[in-house]
Amino acid sequence: MDRIPILKLGHALLVTIQVDMHDRLATALEEDLTSKIVAVGAKGVLIDISALEIVDSFMGRMLDNIAAVSRILDAETVVVGMRPAVAITLVELGLSLSGVKTALNVERGMALIQSRLEEFNADDED
Amino acid sequence: MPTTRTDRLDIRSSDDVVKVRQQTRTMAVEAGLSLVDQTKIITAASELARNTLDYGGGGEICLEVIHDGSRRGLRLTFEDRGPGIADLAQAMRDGFTTGSGLGLGLGGAKRLSNEFSIESKLGIGTKVTIARWKA
Numbered sequence: 001m002d003r004i005p006i007l008k009l010g011h012a013l014l015v016t017i018q019v020d021m022h023d024r025l026a027t028a029l030e031e032d033l034t035s036k037i038v039a040v041g042a043k044g045v046l047i048d049i050s051a052l053e054i055v056d057s058f059m060g061r062m063l064d065n066i067a068a069v070s071r072i073l074d075a076e077t078v079v080v081g082m083r084p085a086v087a088i089t090l091v092e093l094g095l096s097l098s099g100v101k102t103a104l105n106v107e108r109g110m111a112l113i114q115s116r117l118e119e120f121n122a123d124d125e126d
Numbered sequence: 127m128p129t130t131r132t133d134r135l136d137i138r139s140s141d142d143v144v145k146v147r148q149q150t151r152t153m154a155v156e157a158g159l160s161l162v163d164q165t166k167i168i169t170a171a172s173e174l175a176r177n178t179l180d181y182g183g184g185g186e187i188c189l190e191v192i193h194d195g196s197r198r199g200l201r202l203t204f205e206d207r208g209p210g211i212a213d214l215a216q217a218m219r220d221g222f223t224t225g226s227g228l229g230l231g232l233g234g235a236k237r238l239s240n241e242f243s244i245e246s247k248l249g250i251g252t253k254v255t256i257a258r259w260k261a
């Protein structure tokens with residue numbers, strides 16, 4: 001089965017979703033990300049969904065799960081690049097994605113994760 | 127109501143759910159729906175196609191570009207011969223699920239459409255029809 005690639009950028013993981021995922025592919029991504037967070041000791045996960053034309057309840061639940069699991073593993077998930085039409089539709093669908101941090105684009109998402117890393121490094125030096 | 131194009135697709139696997147989304151998009155563009163309206167009906171189609179697969183044991187979708195006077199729109203009909211739904215009011219309620227979902231599919235699909243109807247008979251199957259008109 002095909003998999004969505006996960007890139008490592010320092011202490012962060014970057015996933016760019018470029019295809020319309022079927023449900024098994026989404027579930028596989030959730031599992032792959034979880035093991036990779038542990039394997040590399042990631043402190044942040046950036047998920048770029050700017051190519052996604054829709055997010056339905058299944059994908060929304062997957063994003064929520066990834067955010068919740070990564071939080072338990074001491075990594076922060078930021079979802080970036082959600083299209084305006086997708087955001088409008090999600091609200092009407094009834095999904096608030098309240099557990100998921102979002103940012104406008106990859107740069108701003110990275111900045112969020114970077115500021116958390118700096119805190120982490122400062123704590124380390126104490 | 128006149129129909130300018132009709133298409134049918136089987137819904138038997140999660141790849142078919144992806145195909146339903148793609149075909150809904152193609153025909154929503156043909157019906158002249160705005161980007162936001164396209165996004166809404168594709169999302170509703172994804173919810174209903176997954177229900178057809180997960181609870182109805184598979185089935186099919188009929189997609190129609192429809193005309194009513196000068197109005198254009200897209201109508202989608204999902205049909206399965208699964209177990210049916212015992213209590214429709216309960217199934218429509220947000221948060222109700224007999225699976226592992228969020229229970230948002232049916233209520234959400236209704237909110238994302240201009241027209242929504244559901245018929246279900248125990249032991250016979252379920253049929254859900256939605257439509258979205260060009261604003």
Ligand SMILES: Nc1ncnc2c1ncn2[C@@H]1O[C@H](COP(=O)(O)OP(=O)(O)OP(=O)(O)O)[C@@H](O)[C@H]1O
Pocket residue numbers: 057058173177178181182206208209210211217218222223224225226227228229230231232233252
């Ligand atoms: N085609 C169908 N055949 C039989 N039962 C159905 C069908 N569609 C929906 N149901 C029933 O209605 C319930 C509610 O459906 P709905 O789509 O709102 O939520 P869900 O699928 O459980 O969760 P979600 O869609 O949020 O992932 C389902 O749990 C199921 O019991």
Ligand SMILES: [Mg+2]
Pocket residue numbers: 173176177227230231232
């Ligand atoms: Mg559902």
